[in-house]
Amino acid sequence: MKLDPEIEKILDKALAGEQITRQEAVKLLQVDENSPELYAIMSVANTLTRRHFGDKGEVWAQVGINIWPCPKSCAFCTFGEKWGVFTSRVELSLEEVVSRAKAFEDAGANAIFLMTTADYPFGRFLEIAKAVREVLSPDMPMVANIGDFGPEEAEKLLEAGFQGAYHVFRLREGRDTEIDPKVRLRTLETIRDFGLALAYCVEPIGPEHSPEELVEEMFRGKDYLAASLAAMWRVPVPQTPLYKYGMISQWTLAKAVAVTRIVVGDSIKAMGVHEARILPLRAGANQIYAETGPNPRDVLEDTSKGRGFTVEDCKELLVEAGYTPLEGPSGAFPVRPKAVSPLTD
Numbered sequence: 001m002k003l004d005p006e007i008e009k010i011l012d013k014a015l016a017g018e019q020i021t022r023q024e025a026v027k028l029l030q031v032d033e034n035s036p037e038l039y040a041i042m043s044v045a046n047t048l049t050r051r052h053f054g055d056k057g058e059v060w061a062q063v064g065i066n067i068w069p070c071p072k073s074c075a076f077c078t079f080g081e082k083w084g085v086f087t088s089r090v091e092l093s094l095e096e097v098v099s100r101a102k103a104f105e106d107a108g109a110n111a112i113f114l115m116t117t118a119d120y121p122f123g124r125f126l127e128i129a130k131a132v133r134e135v136l137s138p139d140m141p142m143v144a145n146i147g148d149f150g151p152e153e154a155e156k157l158l159e160a161g162f163q164g165a166y167h168v169f170r171l172r173e174g175r176d177t178e179i180d181p182k183v184r185l186r187t188l189e190t191i192r193d194f195g196l197a198l199a200y201c202v203e204p205i206g207p208e209h210s211p212e213e214l215v216e217e218m219f220r221g222k223d224y225l226a227a228s229l230a231a232m233w234r235v236p237v238p239q240t241p242l243y244k245y246g247m248i249s250q251w252t253l254a255k256a257v258a259v260t261r262i263v264v265g266d267s268i269k270a271m272g273v274h275e276a277r278i279l280p281l282r283a284g285a286n287q288i289y290a291e292t293g294p295n296p297r298d299v300l301e302d303t304s305k306g307r308g309f310t311v312e313d314c315k316e317l318l319v320e321a322g323y324t325p326l327e328g329p330s331g332a333f334p335v336r337p338k339a340v341s342p343l344t345d
């Protein structure tokens, strides 16, 4: 079978460990979804991942702490104040967050993420995080998924025992969100400068996004030295403005994962997909999420009763996709004996 020579040349470059360009990444995303070229792209991404990570698959587990109408009202998010999906303020107690985080570790998760809405009080978040840190094994990575923050907060996150942060410049940031794009970029700079390992993601992908927009975020994650990169589809939540665009297919998500994996090369320590499905796990992804508590893609207060997967679900899926679930802590978020930051040096 003959492939488009231009696509073949780009893929040979990727297999040789060379960096592909933005234009080449766009070219890969433009291939027809029923073409042999797409299978070749996914095969190369799969090869790169299995060559770099072996057969190890990772489960990262996130505890959502609160559901509040969020004033940022991102046009895809179930928490957005303007969309009226959630009108009351619900918050897990400190004890509940601690117990869910510990249960995730006991079930075999490889990293624990704590998530809040953008306006959750930072002091309260730290108080909860410190309590979680005390019950987790010292070498279990703890990762913050919160609103934008600056150097002072970064210092405090390190002191509280975080090793990483999930932070993203969302697709159409500032247009589909009410957050100043410059603020998002400043937070990404802070994360990099303070040595928090960055979990980055091309998200939330909808049918309306162009290849150029996706490629921009793939390279942004690489440029900010992401420890892990991922691609995530947007779940159309009724009542949110972007609901009308619908959802990309699992196949399109797999294509985005594959091209992201090829763009980022071997600079990452894990390649994620969200939400977890088999096809992207055969197209370069080796890391997926378990979730409990609130979730911006779900209309249930506790996503573990809705869209969220358990650690066991994730492990089963990894095995189905030909991976062996990693035992113990992820290597994507190096644990320091003592927090080190530019402010304390």
Ligand code: SF4
Pocket: 070, 071, 072, 073, 074, 077, 078, 079, 080, 081, 116, 117, 118, 177, 296
């Ligand atoms: S995505 Fe984050 S910032 Fe945007 S509305 Fe939801 S919770 Fe708020």
